[in-house]
Amino acid sequence: xxxxxxxxxxxxxxxxxxxxxxxxxxxxxxxxxxxxxxxxxxxxxxxxxxxxxxxxxxxxxxxxxxxxxxxxxxxxxxxxxxxxxxxxxxxxxxxxxxxxxxxxxxxxxxxxxxxxxxxxxxxxxxxxxxxxxxxxxxxxxxxxxxxxxxxxxxxxxxxxxxxxxxxxxxxxxxxxxxxxxxxxxxxxxxxxxxxxxxxxxxxxxxxxxxxxxxxxxxxxxxxxxxxxxxxxxxxxxxxxxxxxxxxxxxxxxxxxxxxxxxxxxxxxxxxxxxxxxxxxxxxxxxxxxxxxxxxxxxxxxxxxxxxxxxxxxxxxxxxxxxxxxxxxxxxxxxxxxxxxxxxxxxxxxxxxxxxxxxxxxxxxxxxxxxxxxxxxxxxxxxxxxxxxxxxxxxxxxxxxxx
Ligand code: PMP
Numbered sequence: 001x002x003x004x005x006x007x008x009x010x011x012x013x014x015x016x017x018x019x020x021x022x023x024x025x026x027x028x029x030x031x032x033x034x035x036x037x038x039x040x041x042x043x044x045x046x047x048x049x050x051x052x053x054x055x056x057x058x059x060x061x062x063x064x065x066x067x068x069x070x071x072x073x074x075x076x077x078x079x080x081x082x083x084x085x086x087x088x089x090x091x092x093x094x095x096x097x098x099x100x101x102x103x104x105x106x107x108x109x110x111x112x113x114x115x116x117x118x119x120x121x122x123x124x125x126x127x128x129x130x131x132x133x134x135x136x137x138x139x140x141x142x143x144x145x146x147x148x149x150x151x152x153x154x155x156x157x158x159x160x161x162x163x164x165x166x167x168x169x170x171x172x173x174x175x176x177x178x179x180x181x182x183x184x185x186x187x188x189x190x191x192x193x194x195x196x197x198x199x200x201x202x203x204x205x206x207x208x209x210x211x212x213x214x215x216x217x218x219x220x221x222x223x224x225x226x227x228x229x230x231x232x233x234x235x236x237x238x239x240x241x242x243x244x245x246x247x248x249x250x251x252x253x254x255x256x257x258x259x260x261x262x263x264x265x266x267x268x269x270x271x272x273x274x275x276x277x278x279x280x281x282x283x284x285x286x287x288x289x290x291x292x293x294x295x296x297x298x299x300x301x302x303x304x305x306x307x308x309x310x311x312x313x314x315x316x317x318x319x320x321x322x323x324x325x326x327x328x329x330x331x332x333x334x335x336x337x338x339x340x341x342x343x344x345x346x347x348x349x350x351x352x353x354x355x356x357x358x359x360x361x362x363x364x365x366x367x368x369x370x371x372x373x374x375x376x377x378x379x380x381x382x383x384x385x386x387x388x389x390x391x392x393x394x395x396x397x398x399x400x401x402x
Pocket of ligand 1: 036104105106107108133182187215217248249250256261
């Protein structure tokens, strides 16, 4: 008899479970729209050219070794990551008000940030958009931020932003609550505020002295433009707010499995920032001691070599462009097939995902009858789609919604 004889079976992961089911399906028509990773038009994973070049440089460097990084990771990586998010000329950077530490991709950065807040921030309430990336719901309470609340975000009637609801919920939040904001390409809805709406959100955050925690998992991947996708972060930083930021290079550099990301805490002075950084070390050391070298070294090569940087921007535009193109082709196919209802949201939404606005039952029909795999909330990964499959998908949607 095992010590764990009676251990209950854990629930399957809502997203990874979709891929499991997909793998088991023998149908040649099957499409996997569950994955949160970029695929080429041929449905293959993509390693960016700049990443291959950077890796060659790293491997060939005579000084390269496998020593430990410091607790906060690769210093050059941290510096370049902060500049990428806030902009070269940001007062945050100029004044040394950012404590930026390397962590394990977006997830690890969020977790380190949440642990830091649990220990060094008095308000243990966090507001998450409804809906949000499911992992947010676990990361905060497990780190010690126990009071998890939702603010209105997606409006089913318009399949767009519930701006009024969002502002009302921020205004009625407890003073000083932490508020998680998706910097761009909101997951799972693909719905982002306009720049005018971001200014309204900033005002509500300032009124209630909320503490913004930006989750930036898609900079450059959403619009194809690194500056544009950082606009919300920069708006808040330039307004002088203290805030947190979790960055991921999973999507924009295709470094998913390398687990490379950064957490930044912005404060009001360089002096406070130094002490904050000393406490971030206290969080990291007993958690994973120090982060891995390789992914961060790749990012440093790409961001610091002007030729690689320029090439990266082009590759980013290519990935974002293919996704935007898929949105157009899917909308076209939905119209041609004559699917009832309006589907313009498919092209208005941005980033990796589109929230179709179909019911669980309709998702079931799409999967069981048509071998189209997606999460139960009706989210499809646009990156998993290709031109040759738009018509098939539109017909599956048509059958499901009628
Ligand atoms: N936040 C959001 C909103 C995401 O969509 C993702 C990726 N699915 C992440 C964070 C973190 O991903 P990773 O840990 O792979 O960087």
